[in-house]
Amino acid sequence: MWEEVDDQPPGPVDDGCGPARRAGTLPAVTESPHPLLPAATPLLRLDPELLQIGGVDGRDGLRVHPAGAEVTALLRRLDGRRSERTVRAESVADGVPGDVVDDLLAGLRGTGLLHDLAAADLLATDPGPAAVARAGMELPAAVPRAGTGGRWRARRQSAVVVDGATRVGAPLAAVLAASGVGWVHVRDRGPVRAEDAVVGGATAADEGRPRALAAADAVRRASPLTDLRPLPPDRAPDLVVLCRPWAAADPLSAALQQAGTPHLVATVRAETGVVGPLVLPGSPGGGCLRCADAWRRDDDPAWPRLAAQLAAVEPAPSGATVTCLLTAVTAAVQVLAHLDGDDDPVTVGAALELRPPDLLPRLRRWPPHPGCACRGTGRGAPPP
Ligand SMILES: [Zn+2]
Structure with a gap:
């Protein structure tokens, strides 16, 4: 089954989320969900404006149109370290309308591709880039689909x-x-x-x-x-x-x-x-x-x-x-x-x-x- 997100071409919109953070700066952990699209999820081009996310391993995927480089950049921000609010603000600053961001996140959640990490789980990860990278491999299997979180923290403790x-x-x-x-x-x-x-x-x-x-x-x-x-x-x-x-x-x-x-x-x-x-x-x-x-x-x-x-x-x-x-x-x-x-x-x-x-x-x-x-x-x- 395919779910598609088909929106108007993105343009500059002020959605009131406040200033975006500088690219490459990881924000502080907050109580809001921290969406994770595992780095190994395939992002495949069907044409210059049509992007397929996942959907090649027997599970549902998502096709997004139009999907330029700014949408790819948005997907790469779903690293589990940024809050949803930060992802939205950075993407809006990048020229993606807020409602497009919301629709895309909803579509990814609908297909089960997106994992919502809880702040408690993130804080339970050992510090340092190597530990965070290793945890990134384990977290998708420790986080329930419903996004309630807490499993990773339970393991750490x-x-x-x-x-x-x-x-x-x-x-x-x-x-x-x-x-x-x-x-x-x-x-x-x-x-x-x-x-x-x-x-x-x-x-x-x-x-x-x-x-x-x-x-x-x-x-x-x-x-x-x-x-x-x-x-x-x-x-x-x-x-x-x-x-x-x-x-x-x-x-x-x-x-x-x-x-x-x-x-x-x-x-x-x-x-x-x-x-x-x-x-x-x-x-x-x-x-x-x-x-x-x-x-x-x-x-x-x-x-x-x-x-x-x-x-x-x-x-x-x-x-x-x-x-x-x-x-x-x-x-x-x-x-x-x-x-x-x-x-x-x-x-x-x-x-x-x-x-x-x-x-x-x-x-x-x-x-x-x-x-x-x-x-x-x-x-x-x-x-x-
Ligand atoms: Zn017995």
Whole structure:
């Protein structure tokens, strides 16, 4: 579907917006919307006066006529740093009538090409041109279409602990940091083994170094300003990601449950990537890791003895690179959904399993177990 903006040729109009700022000077952040047209949006000429914006990737585009150089300049001002009022004032000073500016912005919003950044999100971005440029790549995915904003700020203020600098945990930490999570701490006590090296995580040169330090370096490579320090005792993490293969049987998961800390399993067991369940203590309907354990025990009475042995030893690294990275990215999407305040991440009460060779996600349900002490809330003391 095409929407078209077709207006009279632009001419000098005083719309009462006040003096435009000098070109190239970024204005201060205000409370008004800051429209962002991602820099990668194609601006394509059909003829000297007809411009097509986007519309080449299966989504709606917009055709604008007439559209001279002043309209292109207007579109380039939609950088997310200028307020709508500033964009309008600068464009009017450039000779574009105010109603043309308004129609164009409305048309872009109608097609979903324009993202309205909230002032709170902009202020939450690290200072400096490099950090702003990196954030510019992430913001369109963090800002809801409705333009309510606040997601990016929520990520910047969040703290995530990654337990296990594994072939999933280390790249996952880097992806979370690059996606805007302000505080990412990786916990691990072991040294890097040759097979721990993975794209986006520990490198081959890290062999023998502490895994936690190698993971911290991986995070720094992706996002130099992310806070990597351990959380102080009075700062509870917003989420803990359990990257060791059999963390469900680990005392750590019981402690998280008792403390009411949200936690997510993200690991590779043998060759299968597993993302979930996401346990949100106090949130009804999702259950907990003990629920999943109880269902396994129902299927096989020997399961508790097997699980105890699995949790007793540190497993060897596992998972092909494609499996580990897909698991890490799938987990990152779930973490961000939780931090962004999405209502119902798919891994609440379920796990996504990624099995070679096709690695297509399969959803495995782990509903609340009627015999679990959490009573379906993910909270409460584990059963004896
Ligand atoms: Zn439970």
